[in-house]
Amino acid sequence: MSKAPSGKRTSPKAVLFGLGLDSDGHKRITTGPNFALLGGTQETHDSMVEKAIKINEKLSGKGKRLEEVSAAEFDEIAELVGLRRHEPREPK
Numbered sequence: 453m454s455k456a457p458s459g460k461r462t463s464p465k466a467v468l469f470g471l472g473l474d475s476d477g478h479k480r481i482t483t484g485p486n487f488a489l490l491g492g493t494q495e496t497h498d499s500m501v502e503k504a505i506k507i508n509e510k511l512s513g514k515g516k517r518l519e520e521v522s523a524a525e526f527d528e529i530a531e532l533v534g535l536r537r538h539e540p541r542e543p544k
Contacts, residue, residue, distance in 0.1 A: 466519035
């Protein structure tokens with residue numbers, strides 16, 4: 453049974469999602485208030501967890517939540533914690 457809309461608007465929620473595509477046979481899932489990280493080897497998963505925590509520390513230092521930063525501001529924070537944007541290769 454679904455609830456009828458109450459007329460109250462909820463604020464948008466942003467979530468970081470990390471997916472480790474390498475595997476060592478173990479299933480790994482780590483969640484936090486604004487992130488969900490799935491899969492990967494121990495090394496990959498640990499790296500994703502570390503970066504999610506660092507992103508949240510940077511956000512906290514700015515007094516902001518994930519849903520409050522612009523895409524450009526998020527890119528800047530992501531770069532500071534060691535992430536880089538994937539640039540697709542040009543077709544041959």
